[in-house]
Amino acid sequence: xxxxxxxxxxxxxxxxxxxxxxxxxxxxxxxxxxxxxxxxxxxxxxxxxxxxxxxxxxxxxxxxxxxxxxxxxxxxxxxxxxxxxxxxxxxxxxxxxxxxxxxxxxxxxxxxxxxxxxxxxxxxxxxxxxxxxxxxxxxxxxxxxxxxxxxxxxxxxxxxxxxxxxxxxxxxxxxxxxxxxxxxxxxxxxxxxxxxxxxxxxxxxxxxxxxxxxxxxxxxxxxxxxxxxxxxxxxxxxxxxxxxxxxxxxxxxxxxxxxxxxxxxxxxxxxxxxxxxxxxxxxxxxxxxxxxxxxxxxxxxxxxxxxxxxxxxxxxxxxxxxxxxx
Numbered sequence: 001x002x003x004x005x006x007x008x009x010x011x012x013x014x015x016x017x018x019x020x021x022x023x024x025x026x027x028x029x030x031x032x033x034x035x036x037x038x039x040x041x042x043x044x045x046x047x048x049x050x051x052x053x054x055x056x057x058x059x060x061x062x063x064x065x066x067x068x069x070x071x072x073x074x075x076x077x078x079x080x081x082x083x084x085x086x087x088x089x090x091x092x093x094x095x096x097x098x099x100x101x102x103x104x105x106x107x108x109x110x111x112x113x114x115x116x117x118x119x120x121x122x123x124x125x126x127x128x129x130x131x132x133x134x135x136x137x138x139x140x141x142x143x144x145x146x147x148x149x150x151x152x153x154x155x156x157x158x159x160x161x162x163x164x165x166x167x168x169x170x171x172x173x174x175x176x177x178x179x180x181x182x183x184x185x186x187x188x189x190x191x192x193x194x195x196x197x198x199x200x201x202x203x204x205x206x207x208x209x210x211x212x213x214x215x216x217x218x219x220x221x222x223x224x225x226x227x228x229x230x231x232x233x234x235x236x237x238x239x240x241x242x243x244x245x246x247x248x249x250x251x252x253x254x255x256x257x258x259x260x261x262x263x264x265x266x267x268x269x270x271x272x273x274x275x276x277x278x279x280x281x282x283x284x285x286x287x288x289x290x291x292x293x294x295x296x297x298x299x300x301x302x303x304x305x306x307x308x309x310x311x312x313x314x315x316x317x318x319x320x321x322x323x324x325x326x
Contacts, residue, residue: 005080009091010073011057013215023212025058049092051176056095058213059169063162065215071124072098075134082134097136101128103166105140108325110148116158117148143325145244152243152313161218164249164286168213170322171198171285175208199318200292207288214251221250223290224307227260240309245316248287263307267294290315 014024027050060072079094105127106112112123128135149163150156175194184191186202195202224241231237240246250270261269271291293315294306320326 002077005077006073009080010076011054011061013058013061023054025054025061025212027054027057048176049089052173053088053092053095055169055172055213056092056099059099059165062213062215062217063165065218071128072102075128078134094134094136098128099166099169100138101136102162103323104138104143107160107163107166108143108145108148109140110144113148117156118158118160145320145323145325146316150243151316152240152245152309155239155242156244159220159244159247161220161249163244164220164247164284165213167319167323168211168249168285171289172208172211174322175205179205180208197318197322198289199314200289201296203288203292203295207285211285216251217249217284219250221248221287222246223248223263223266223287223294224312225260225262228262234305236309236312240312243312243316244319245312245314248290249284250287263294264298267291267298267306286319289318 009027011025011027014026057076064070064072075098076095079091083090102124106119106123109127112119112127114120149159174197178194179191182190184205186192191202222241223246224236226238226241229236229238229241270287290307293311297304297306297311317326
């Protein structure tokens with residue numbers, strides 16, 4: 001039974017390479033036609049639920065690559081063992097609530113985190129498994145994100161990858177709820193409001209359409225690099241750059257080649273369409289927003305820095321608002 005559930009209700013990564021054209025994560029089951037020929041079919045015929053489930057489950061999968069950290073797999077299996085009906089819509093609701101539970105009741109509760117802000121052993125089970133029953137209701141009402149992860153006044157003790165992946169999901173979900181499937185122009189009010197809420201100008205919707213959670217994107221990038229935070233006049237400090245607003249997820253290949261580049265150089269290289277660097281559209285939506293803010297600054301001033309501490313704080317506030325903790 002457990003193998004059947006794993007094969008049919010959890011995402012699997014295909015053998016294909018990560019490309020912008022194709023999401024390698026699949027949520028499918030084996031179906032037989034009238035001629036008894038087998039074929040793979042999406043778990044849910046409702047495209048919206050299918051899309052959201054694939055993104056949610058792959059978000060968990062790339063956040064927890066180590067086997068001993070894959071608690072979410074157990075919770076999903078336990079969910080199916082306990083339900084009375086095979087309702088995919090309710091399964092989506094559960095996985096969505098589970099993601100929220102992870103963020104609010106584990107990652108925003110200081111007592112559940114160690115000195116580098118990684119969840120302590122047993123923190124997931126003690127929060128979610130209550131008397132051997134799944135509890136995905138949010139119990140925490142003190143969302144002190146900056147108190148835990150920093151506000152730029154002192155160096156952060158660390159920000160786990162799950163926090164960034166969860167934010168990327170919420171950003172994609174916002175697009176999915178507000179704009180996906182609609183033929184909008186840049187002058188349409190709903191689209192203007194969407195990008196205003198992100199804190200940047202319109203950078204087209206293809207980034208959201210092509211977005212998926214890449215297994216190669218496990219490196220944290222300082223957009224304002226550490227090499228430039230050297231104490232010289234006009235430079236940002238180590239405390240200022242080591243906060244949520246200056247970090248983004250990016251592939252390790254891109255990070256190793258450009259970690260010391262200036263924000264302007266990163267903008268020019270990462271958005272280069274020559275093919276030398278894999279398109280960042282596969283990477284973090286948060287990073288795309290940061291680069292667009294930098295691009296906006298360039299277009300509006302030739303004398304001001306393209307990325308400064310005010311930008312970092314504005315971006316952090318916008319992202320915390322998306323997370324519902326501002």
